[in-house]
Amino acid sequence: MWLQIITYLCILLFFIVLILKARRYARYPLHLRWELYPVAHEEHRTYGGSYMQEPEWWARSRKKSLIGEIMFMIQEIFLFRGCFMRSRGLWFVSYPLHMGVYLLAMWFFLLICGAVLNLTGVPVTVESTSVIGRITYWVTVVIGVLSFVLGTFGSIGLVVQRLTKESLRVYSSIADYFNLICLAAVFGSGLCAWYLNDRGFGDMRGYVGNLITFNKLTDMGPATTIHITLTALFIAYLPFTPMIHFVAKYFTFHNVRWDDEPNTRGSRLERQLENLFKQPITWSAPHIESKKWSQLVPRREGSSGSEAK
Amino acid sequence: MRKKVKLKDIGKQAEQLIELKCEDLMPLPHPLDRLESQPPLKHLTDEQKLQYDTSLDGIVALGIPKPKNIQQEEELIKKFLSGLEKLFSKENNWTFLQPLILSIENCARCQNCSEVCPVYLSSGKQEIYRPTFRSEVFRKLVRKYLKKEGRLLSTIRGDNVELNWATLARLAELAYRCTLCRQCAQACPIGVDNALITREIRKLFSQEMGIAPRELHELGTVQQLKVGSTTGITPKALGNIINFIEEEIEEKTGKRMKIPVDKKGAEILLIHNAGEFLSWPENIEAFAILFNAASIDWTLSSELVGYDAVNYGVWYDDVQLVKIAVRHAQVAKDLKVKKINVGECGHAHKALIVVADRVLTGDLNIPRESVLPLLEDLVCHEKIRIDSRKNNFPVTLHDPCNIVRLMGIVEPQRRILRKICPQFREMTPHGVENYCCGGGSGFAIMSSMNFQDWRVQVSGRMKLKQILEAFQDVPNPEIKKYVCAPCSNCKGQIRDLLNYYNIREKYNIHYGGLVELIVNAMVDIEKPFIEWE
Numbered sequence: 128m129w130l131q132i133i134t135y136l137c138i139l140l141f142f143i144v145l146i147l148k149a150r151r152y153a154r155y156p157l158h159l160r161w162e163l164y165p166v167a168h169e170e171h172r173t174y175g176g177s178y179m180q181e182p183e184w185w186a187r188s189r190k191k192s193l194i195g196e197i198m199f200m201i202q203e204i205f206l207f208r209g210c211f212m213r214s215r216g217l218w219f220v221s222y223p224l225h226m227g228v229y230l231l232a233m234w235f236f237l238l239i240c241g242a243v244l245n246l247t248g249v250p251v252t253v254e255s256t257s258v259i260g261r262i263t264y265w266v267t268v269v270i271g272v273l274s275f276v277l278g279t280f281g282s283i284g285l286v287v288q289r290l291t292k293e294s295l296r297v298y299s300s301i302a303d304y305f306n307l308i309c310l311a312a313v314f315g316s317g318l319c320a321w322y323l324n325d326r327g328f329g330d331m332r333g334y335v336g337n338l339i340t341f342n343k344l345t346d347m348g349p350a351t352t353i354h355i356t357l358t359a360l361f362i363a364y365l366p367f368t369p370m371i372h373f374v375a376k377y378f379t380f381h382n383v384r385w386d387d388e389p390n391t392r393g394s395r396l397e398r399q400l401e402n403l404f405k406q407p408i409t410w411s412a413p414h415i416e417s418k419k420w421s422q423l424v425p426r427r428e429g430s431s432g433s434e435a436k
Numbered sequence: 437m438r439k440k441v442k443l444k445d446i447g448k449q450a451e452q453l454i455e456l457k458c459e460d461l462m463p464l465p466h467p468l469d470r471l472e473s474q475p476p477l478k479h480l481t482d483e484q485k486l487q488y489d490t491s492l493d494g495i496v497a498l499g500i501p502k503p504k505n506i507q508q509e510e511e512l513i514k515k516f517l518s519g520l521e522k523l524f525s526k527e528n529n530w531t532f533l534q535p536l537i538l539s540i541e542n543c544a545r546c547q548n549c550s551e552v553c554p555v556y557l558s559s560g561k562q563e564i565y566r567p568t569f570r571s572e573v574f575r576k577l578v579r580k581y582l583k584k585e586g587r588l589l590s591t592i593r594g595d596n597v598e599l600n601w602a603t604l605a606r607l608a609e610l611a612y613r614c615t616l617c618r619q620c621a622q623a624c625p626i627g628v629d630n631a632l633i634t635r636e637i638r639k640l641f642s643q644e645m646g647i648a649p650r651e652l653h654e655l656g657t658v659q660q661l662k663v664g665s666t667t668g669i670t671p672k673a674l675g676n677i678i679n680f681i682e683e684e685i686e687e688k689t690g691k692r693m694k695i696p697v698d699k700k701g702a703e704i705l706l707i708h709n710a711g712e713f714l715s716w717p718e719n720i721e722a723f724a725i726l727f728n729a730a731s732i733d734w735t736l737s738s739e740l741v742g743y744d745a746v747n748y749g750v751w752y753d754d755v756q757l758v759k760i761a762v763r764h765a766q767v768a769k770d771l772k773v774k775k776i777n778v779g780e781c782g783h784a785h786k787a788l789i790v791v792a793d794r795v796l797t798g799d800l801n802i803p804r805e806s807v808l809p810l811l812e813d814l815v816c817h818e819k820i821r822i823d824s825r826k827n828n829f830p831v832t833l834h835d836p837c838n839i840v841r842l843m844g845i846v847e848p849q850r851r852i853l854r855k856i857c858p859q860f861r862e863m864t865p866h867g868v869e870n871y872c873c874g875g876g877s878g879f880a881i882m883s884s885m886n887f888q889d890w891r892v893q894v895s896g897r898m899k900l901k902q903i904l905e906a907f908q909d910v911p912n913p914e915i916k917k918y919v920c921a922p923c924s925n926c927k928g929q930i931r932d933l934l935n936y937y938n939i940r941e942k943y944n945i946h947y948g949g950l951v952e953l954i955v956n957a958m959v960d961i962e963k964p965f966i967e968w969e
Contacts, residue, residue, distance in 0.1 A: 155534035164844035175868030177844025182809040209625045298545040300594035375542040379627025383535045406527040412646040423758045
């Protein structure tokens with residue numbers, strides 16, 4: 128039962144810290160524009176063009192492409208395009224590691240699906256009479272094994288790169304190596320558990336089923352137990368590390384690099400700015416004479432602030 | 437073999453962390469491929485070394501006087517720590533807090549950024565110029581002295597940088613070894629922006645400690661707000677210069693024209709970088725000729741700050757940035773113009789049109805745009821008559837980072853050049869991936885002690901390589917070649933690059949703006965407008 132409690136707690140901790148981190152990033156005040164081209168939602172994104180290429184751009188309707196953003200994200204998330212184009216050596220290990228992580232999440236989802244099928248009376252085995260049961264079985268095995276192989280290769284590969292490439296070694300800390308070794312342990316133990324104890328992931332599926340139904344655990348092989356323990360602890364540790372950079376990546380792209388939203392009179396953005404101007408300035412250099420931002424940017428006719436007044 | 441500098445060395449008591457040598461720098465293509473063809477780097481005098489901190493690389497951008505005693509040192513460290521706190525506070529730094537924290541917390545140290553940094557590559561991969569070196573030092577200081585993470589966590593994370601005078605002085609100088617071109621940010625798969633971290637370090641030193649390059653602060657923003665322009669041109673002197681420009685136009689075109697100044701209710705307020713008035717008056721002349729020919733309703737301003745588009749605050753100080761942007765908008769508002777067009781000045785584009793967009797509210801939020809789309813409209817929609825045969829010489833285009841990578845204005849200037857220059861050729865790479873001229877973030881106007889040598893030999897080296905490679909198919913020194921740089925600071929840097937290596941005289945490579953090429957191709961202008969001297 129202790130393993131189940133640890134798993135519940137670890138997953139809970141993961142989501143709590145993840146949400147808090149995302150919430151913290153989202154709650155920072157509106158900043159000055161600092162976009163960088165190409166901006167994925169721009170009409171001329173293929174060469175990095177912006178709406179400011181048009182004469183009197185403010186008089187034209189802006190075309191923002193959601194498809195452009197989605198296409199960019201798909202290429203970045205699933206192909207690591209940027210890394211592939213600029214740093215091929217790194218891509219050959221970083222890409223397998225990240226694919227390993229994605230497939231691990233997918234494998235967990237498939238285990239949940241399999242567990243639900245089992246609970247509804249559809250056996251998920253190689254001899255299952257149900258086509259869905261057989262497909263789920265094989266897909267789970269293939270995805271799981273692929274995830275473990277890619278993840279083990281990628282994490283060990285990154286450790287080797289960090290040790291052998293001077294530019295990476297100089298900037299790597301004990302924590303960086305520890306994090307990669309944790310990843311290697313999670314994937315490596317999964318591979319061992321599959322090979323030694325659980326070729327069809329039946330034990331894993333049973334374990335996930337018990338998590339869903341809050342039932343007591345059935346017996347599992349030692350390798351599987353070790354893998355589950357390591358994975359659960361890693362999930363809890365993950366949001367406290369820089370490995371959680373996918374959360375930050377959302378904000379660095381959407382809130383900084385692609386934030387080209389112009390400020391227009393009477394807009395919501397302008398109202399936000401008027402509130403920010405009320406804040407104090409306490410910088411100490413001799414040329415900072417103002418005590419508030421509003422002294423630098425006095426209220427103007429037609430601004431949201433003056434309307435409110 | 438060169439000794440590798442480690443991060444913790446930043447606080448080491450040593451005369452200099454590195455010694456730059458010409459033979460270590462990135463090789464240049466023909467005709468500068470031999471070391472003998474390159475002038476040696478200028479060293480500081482013993483007196484300068486005694487007076488200023490030169491312990492980073494023997495180059496001086498800031499000229500920070502050495503503290504006289506331990507009390508002064510401690511005072512400076514105390515100020516730095518207080519600035520660090522303010523830099524991470526919502527009140528004092530709402531302007532860039534979110535991007536800063538995202539960049540501080542999320543670097544994977546994959547070094548993708550280093551492979552595109554022109555300064556790092558040009559220097560022959562000097563460790564201290566690696567984009568992550570500066571950021572990592574700063575990150576470690578933040579974790580150790582602001583977040584005060586425990587000893588165990590510090591050891592695990594390798595936070596072994598000590599905050600002492602050596603660290604402070606070197607970090608301050610190091611913040612002026614990056615041109616803020618943001619190639620590194622573009623290359624980062626996570627979106628971490630080392631250039632932004634650099635700018636924020638500069639800001640901390642300026643806004644809290646009053647430490648900034650003299651050319652940017654005292655002679656820059658402070659002088660601009662007081663006198664009217666960073667060049668020192670006063671409103672009165674401007675009148676004389678405009679008279680001179682009108683005479684020049686008459687001499688060149690045979691036509692007498694009046695340049696409109698302070699014309700109330702004009703459609704366009706055109707603001708130039710005031711450097712053009714002094715160094716490149718032909719750029720001002722060309723705009724006047726073109727706008728007159730196209731019957732555009734425009735004006736210049738003679739109000740304080742209104743005739744100088746520059747805003748050096750964008751490189752080092754938010755408060756100065758805001759003061760100048762508000763003044764620009766105020767001038768336009770008082771003139772009751774329909775819009776502001778920023779002339780050929782890259783950082784002024786970025787500062788007034790983009791960064792200050794979230795500072796100017798209400799009736800100060802006057803429409804602002806680049807002059808390049810307007811020029812494209814005049815040329816490509818045939819509002820003026822062009823004969824491209826008049827520009828039948830090799831032309832290449834430099835993409836100012838602030839206009840192209842940071843604003844996405846990529847095609848208007850190209851469409852113009854394709855139409856008016858039959859021998860137009862691109863540099864490699866170009867567009868949003870183009871390399872900085874090496875004069876970015878204020879470097880083009882910084883020449884104290886031996887800094888000019890550094891910006892020409894190191895930060896501008898990649899651009900020089902690009903320029904030489906763009907004209908490799910026309911090696912004949914009899915053939916005139918033109919580097920088109922639609923940015924005043926980039927022009928200044930390219931001028932210095934060409935002069936330093938004597939390229940204009942030896943290889944006939946010249947530089948200039950875009951509008952000069954347009955006027956040179958105008959059917960109505962009989963004599964060639966471009967003077968190749």
